[in-house]
Amino acid sequence: MNTEYDSKNTQMNFKKIVIGKLIMQRVTECGTEMFRICNFLGYTEEEVLQMYTKESLPTDLLMKWSKLLRYDFFRIYSQHLILYAPPMAEDEKVHAKSSLPRFRKNIYTKEIISFILDEVESGNKTKIQIMEEYKIPKTTLYKWIAKYKPMVTP
Numbered sequence: 001m002n003t004e005y006d007s008k009n010t011q012m013n014f015k016k017i018v019i020g021k022l023i024m025q026r027v028t029e030c031g032t033e034m035f036r037i038c039n040f041l042g043y044t045e046e047e048v049l050q051m052y053t054k055e056s057l058p059t060d061l062l063m064k065w066s067k068l069l070r071y072d073f074f075r076i077y078s079q080h081l082i083l084y085a086p087p088m089a090e091d092e093k094v095h096a097k098s099s100l101p102r103f104r105k106n107i108y109t110k111e112i113i114s115f116i117l118d119e120v121e122s123g124n125k126t127k128i129q130i131m132e133e134y135k136i137p138k139t140t141l142y143k144w145i146a147k148y149k150p151m152v153t154p
Helices: 019-030 034-041 045-051 059-069 074-084 090-095 110-122 127-134 138-151
Strands: none
Touching: 019 059, 034 045, 034 059, 059 074, 074 110, 110 127, 110 138, 127 138
16 A cells, blocks of 8 residues: 555554645644644635645745644654665765855664564565665664664564
């Protein structure tokens, strides 16, 4: 199943993000009333319901949703970048001068580690596939397996 969230495993699939469905899930979890949502966002109920079907939303709108639901929806995209953005080549690093803030790519959250270990444990991917697809160093993967093995549920 290629959905953004697997309710059986409570594991996020960061490859395919449908932000509207994730927002709708958070609204349901929080029990936020439609009246409050419409008031806060300045949209009609019909427009809000349409947002629930969207694969993406403008950043200013996503920021409002994040504030309203007290959940950082941007982090979902950050996790996608950690897993799927190719690492910068050495020669690109030298020439990558920018006044923008720089972020370390190799900061993995517990959710990402759990997702990776679950992929290995369930047999969905081999360790070699994990290392190649997500560009995770072999030593890092084996350290996670040793350290977080209890996190993985059978």
